[in-house]
Amino acid sequence: MSNIIEDELMSSSVIKNPNNLDFDYVPDELLHREEPLRLLAQMFKPLLSDISQNCVIKGPVGSGKTVIAKKFCSQLVKTARKQGKIIEYVHINCRKRSTDSMALLGILNYFDSRFPDRGFSVQEMLQVLKKQLLKRNAQLLVVLDEADALLKKSNSNIVYNLNRFSDESSNDKIPISLILISQKDVLSMLDSSSISTFKRSNMILLDKYSRDDLVDIVKQRIDLAFHKGTVDEGCIDLIADIASEWGDARFAIELLWKAGIASDHQHVSSVNPEHVRIAKAETYSIVTETKLRNLDRHQLFTLHAIARRLQRDKTAYVNTGDAEKSYALTCEEFEDKPRSHTMFWNYLKDIESAGFINIKPSGKGHLGTTQLISLPDIPAEITKNKVEEILK
DSSP states (O other): OHHHHHHHHHSOOSBSOGGGGSTTOOOSSOTTOHHHHHHHHHHHGGGGGTOOOEEEEEOOTTSSHHHHHHHHHHHHHHHHHHTTOOEEEEEEETTTSOSHHHHHHHHHHHHOTTOOSSSOOHHHHHHHHHHHHHHHTOEEEEEEETHHHHHHHHTTHHHHHHHHHHHOOSTTOOOEEEEEEESSOGGGGSOHHHHTTSOTTOEEEOOOOOHHHHHHHHHHHHHHHBOTTOBOHHHHHHHHHHHTTTTOHHHHHHHHHHHHHHHHHTTOSSBOHHHHHHHHHHHHHHHHHHHHHTSOHHHHHHHHHHHHHHHHHTOSOEEHHHHHHHHHHHHHHTTOOOOOHHHHHHHHHHHHHTTSOEEEEOOTTSSTTOEEEEOSSSOHHHHHHHHHHHHO
8 A cells, every 4th residue: 555655656747846836826927917017016106105005906717816916016025125115015815814803913923923813902903013014114015815805794994994004194104005806896895985095097907818818828837837848739729718718817727737637647748638628527616616605695696596497497598587586586595685686687797707607688589678697517406506505
C-alpha cells in the first residue's frame, strides 16, 4: 500500500508550477485588462497627495475583478514607497467576513496577527485601527471583495465608519480609501451619507471575457504552469469554447488545471482534448454549485420555481407568468413572502446573467408579450434538488 502512495506522489506531472493555476495567483501581465488598471491609476493618483478615494469594481463571475484589484493595489503600494508615502493595503473577503466586526478584525490582524478575536466592540476596534495607522504615519487602502455579502447584513456602517477617518477635522485626519468589489449594484445598498463619498465616475464596469480573450489567457497559463509541449493545441480552443459561454476566466483556468490532473491520473505525457472533456464533467458541477451559492434566497426561489415547473410539465420552456406563479408557491413552501412583480423580474435577470437560464421572446403562437424561460445546461431535476439542498 505504501508503495502505491509513494509511486503516485513521486510520479511525473505535466504541471510544472501548480501555484500558477491557483485563483489567488496574480500574473505579471493581466491580459485584456489594461484599461481598467489605467483607470484605477487615474482615480487613485490623489492618494500620493494624501487624499483618499473610493471606487467600485463591478462585473460577472470570472471577469477579473479580484485579480485587477490585487494587481493595482500591490503596484500602488510600491510606487507610493518610492515617493516616501506609506500605504497599507488589506484585502478582505466579505463572504468569509460578513459582519462589520469580522471585517475589522481581518484588517486589524494585518497589523497584529495576535489581536484577540473577541472582547472588542466595533468602535473600540476602529480606535485601535486609528492608533495603528497613526503609529505608522500610514494611509490605508481596504478592498472589500464580494462587498454585497457584508452590506446586506451590516448595512453600510463599515463604509461610513472608515470614511469618517478622512472626514474628521482634527489633526489626526487619516486617509482611508475603499475599493468595493461585487457582481451586484452595491451603491444601492449604501445609505446617502456613504454614497456621497463615492464619485459616480469612480466605477469600473467589467464585461465578460470574449472567446479570443480566453484563448490568450489559457495560452498564458499553459506557458506559466505546464512543462513545454505537454498541452495539445486543440485543448486551448476547446477550453475557450466551453468557458466563453460565461466569459469566465476562472472556469477556463480550472478546466485547464483539471485537464492536467486527468492527464497525470492516466500517467500520459501530454494533455489532450479528451482530458478537457473529463475536466468539464467534473468541474461543471463544482462551478455550478459555487455559482448557486452566490445567489441570494429569492434568486434561488426563482430558479427552483422554474426548474420545478419544467420538470413537472416535461417541456423545454416555461412562460414568465407560470414561472411567477410557481415562484409564489416555492416562497410559501419555504415560509417566506413572495416579492413584487418588479422584484421577480429582477431575480429573473440576475439568474440569467449568472448563466442559469435563458430568456427569449415568445414569438408567434403565444398571446401577449410573455417571454419564455429555459434551462440551457443543467437538467431541471438536478437544478431543483441542488437548490433545495442549499436552501435547507
